[in-house]
Amino acid sequence: MIKINTKKFALAFAVAITITTSCKKDFQQINTNPNGVVAALPENLLQPALYEVVTRGNNRAHRLTHELMQVHVTLSDGDDLQRYLIRPSESDYIWTNWYLQLKNFRDMYSRAVSVNQTQYQGIALICDVWVSSMITDAFGDVPYFDASKGQEGVLQPKFDKQQDIYLDMFKKLEQANTLLAATTSATVTVDQLPLDPLFGTNSGATVANSTGLWRKFGNSLYLRLLMRASAKAEANAAVKMQEIVSDATKYPIMTSNAESAIVKYTGSTVPLINPFYNVRDFDFTTGNSLTEFFINTLNNWNDPRRAKWATQVAGGTYVGVPSGFPRGQVPEKQSAYPTTLKVEPLVGNIMNYAELQFILAEAALKGYITGDPATYYNNGVNNAVTMWGYTVPTGYLTNPALAWNPAGTADAKLEQIMIQKYYTFFFTDLQSWFEFRRTGHPVLPKGSGLQNGGLMPSRLYYPVYVQSLNPANYTAAVAQQGADNLNTKVWWNK
Known part of the structure; x- marks a missing residue:
């Protein structure tokens, strides 16, 4: 070069x-x-x-x-991104x-x-x-x-x-x-x-x-x-x-987690070194905490992915902090990213099989394609967990907090799909923001410190x-x- x-x-x-x-x-x-x-x-x-x-x-x-x-917030008054202010x-x-x-x-x-x-x-x-x-x-x-x-x-x-x-x-x-x-x-x-x-x-x-x-x-x-x-x-x-x-002959698509498009980082080894490997712990994890929305949803699901995505606090629990907090009210640090993510291969996600299943679930829900949205949804939920190396817990899909509700309204079903899709975008460029702008889902709580009229930015x-x-x-x-x-x-x- x-x-x-x-x-x-x-x-x-x-x-x-x-x-x-x-x-x-x-x-x-x-x-x-x-x-x-x-x-x-x-x-x-x-x-x-x-x-x-x-x-x-x-x-x-x-x-x-x-x-x-609202995956995490920086524990500082000086960072306004969580308040919907993005500088040019x-x-x-x-x-x-x-x-x-x-x-x-x-x-x-x-x-x-x-x-x-x-x-x-x-x-x-x-x-x-x-x-x-x-x-x-x-x-x-x-x-x-x-x-x-x-x-x-x-x-x-x-x-x-x-x-x-x-x-x-x-x-x-x-x-x-x-x-x-x-x-x-x-x-x-x-x-x-x-x-x-x-x-x-x-x-x-x-x-x-x-x-x-x-x-x-x-x-x-x-x-x-x-x-x-x-x-x-x-x-x-x-x-x-x-x-x-x-x-499927003319247009083959992903059929399993093994076919996901992921740059499998090799930890601290070149040429595919995890980009966070040399980042200071303070910048990656110490200076921020995961949010209440992100953690509480996973807690409600009893989701095994917490073990890879979050640290525990006293008592062996996972606790988040509020997002959009007002200036002068910085919360105390709670669960954060574990440093093991700095060598995690799956952080290099581009597009995975579970995301595709949730795309198809939405398409079926809206009548764009034939098929049962519940089938796509359940397949996406299972594969979103197994992609991270975990077995789907017993009773996971029957948990009322995430079980597909056939009697729900179209908007409620879309919320179910999009909140699951949200977690497939963990460390995936800007995709979850793009999808929120398109659908308004998942519904995020609004902190009292939000700026920009409380409106999620629509572009940069x-x-x-x-x-x-x-x-x-x-x-x-x-x-x-x-x-x-x-x-x-x-x-x-x-």
Whole structure:
């Protein structure tokens, strides 16, 4: 890898791919070979780019999502995230890092086309959609079609409508499914397999062991995004969801926990070191506590996952603290994250099988697909527990606190689905916040110290430097989408 130290060039390149080096003046391009090779092979781009996206997502899950969504609160008067106040500077980290990796995934696709590697074309398209979806779901209208085109002279990319972005992401997932369907019988050498941090092995298996699972991930991601856009008629989500679940040959999806898309961190060992391993205990666990909402729900379920997710307090119990507390009323520390999470492999979750089951439960509940929502729900509940290595306790599914209630209202059933889904997003980028904005579930208690009119933020601010470096397109985006503030809703949420 090389470092580019020329500040002027770095700034121009930042505009071109809609990123900046806000934390340090130097930046690294993982798609540049230090020995002077013009372009890296596509398989050499996958692992570092994928790892970076998940790592940055973990960071934001801990700092932003878990505060907004009442997983934990920082025990300080000076941190207002739990009070629904997000500063514009919070946007820089996400925009900078995710656009950089989007550039790498698009380079990966181009290189795969040039060397006729169809499996890496499909994988690159899935990764492109995954990263693009997180960017647009966080901000709304963003550069997409012109993003990452600095080398082509596009230094001030226009902002595209989220509707157009979504429809193009659906096209890319269709293309990826077709490409991967044509390559599952190919073979791959043993030295290539470790480069796939999601599904590769060291066993010398065929690409069917890896590419077939990527195909299932891509189609499962397709269902996630169709559900997110399902309130918009132009997405045609219900028809497509039924088509996918009705044809497992054309559209295979995840069928077990073993097929979940998770970067299995290797604790303190490179190259897949857990990103929290070197974080100070104070920053990761000591300076915060898990919330009453998060802990009390698990207590009501007698959920075995508490042992991995929370520390015990005096008496061997799990106790949370209130979220949204007023200034000057910082609560005493209670249960917090155990330090063992700093080496936990499953923290690298992208999308797991239980989440997919809850997507299907909601789709069945709303009549988008045929099937029994209770069956999907129960399967999701069981697999959400077993994914973390636990046996489902006896009587777990008959516990009135979580048992499916066939007599409940549609909204009550949706709450059951979404609160279970909420826990599948433990340390998963911004997903639980996205889903809360879409559905209003799970219903979160409101502390008396909330700001922003007590409203959960609907998006992030555009980074301040984008306003100064791309002013015309920024102004056009605001005129198109609405005011650049926390409460402007994005397309799928309007």
